[in-house]
Amino acid sequence: MDRKQIVFDYLGWYALRYDYYEHPAAPTIELARLYWRDDGSKHCKNLFFRNHKGDRHYLVVFDCDRNLAIRDLERRLRQGKLSFASEQRMERYLGLRPGSVSPFGLINDTENHVHLFLDRNLRQQHSLSFHPNDNTGTIVIPQAEFIRYLDGCGNSYEFIDLY
Numbered sequence: 001m002d003r004k005q006i007v008f009d010y011l012g013w014y015a016l017r018y019d020y021y022e023h024p025a026a027p028t029i030e031l032a033r034l035y036w037r038d039d040g041s042k043h044c045k046n047l048f049f050r051n052h053k054g055d056r057h058y059l060v061v062f063d064c065d066r067n068l069a070i071r072d073l074e075r076r077l078r079q080g081k082l083s084f085a086s087e088q089r090m091e092r093y094l095g096l097r098p099g100s101v102s103p104f105g106l107i108n109d110t111e112n113h114v115h116l117f118l119d120r121n122l123r124q125q126h127s128l129s130f131h132p133n134d135n136t137g138t139i140v141i142p143q144a145e146f147i148r149y150l151d152g153c154g155n156s157y158e159f160i161d162l163y
Helices: 003-013 070-077 087-094 103-108 120-124 143-153
Strands: 019-022 042-051 057-063 082-084 114-119 127-130 137-142 157-160
Touching (some): 003 103, 003 137, 042 087, 057 070, 057 087, 070 082, 103 143, 120 157, 137 143
Parallel strands (some): 042 127
Antiparallel strands (some): 019 137, 042 057, 042 082, 127 137
């Protein structure tokens, strides 16, 4: 099934409000900026990590205008040494490919293996923007609807100070 359609079906099933627009493939923030609409939403950077043993996986979401050093992230998350997860792990746990990572990948994590860390500053935003598991589109979702989405997924998540 189409990766985007899985997201649309899930959001529809839970009657979650969102806006959607299509654009050319945008696997990086730099490319995505060319297609973003002036809709007042906060666009997010989404990074997928694994711990040193490879038995825990983390999705880290933060403001796309910020950068995080892995060493700083390790101190803040207190999960030990981190490294970027491989493409195979990304496919296995989130059903995603590089350049399309977003919290909507949690739909595919039926065993709720991935823990989600979100920057606390995102809570202040009226709406957030993410790829719908495919980098040829953007979903803009109101904050309250996004929290309902996260609660419905069943994965553990927390808002923390990332910087």
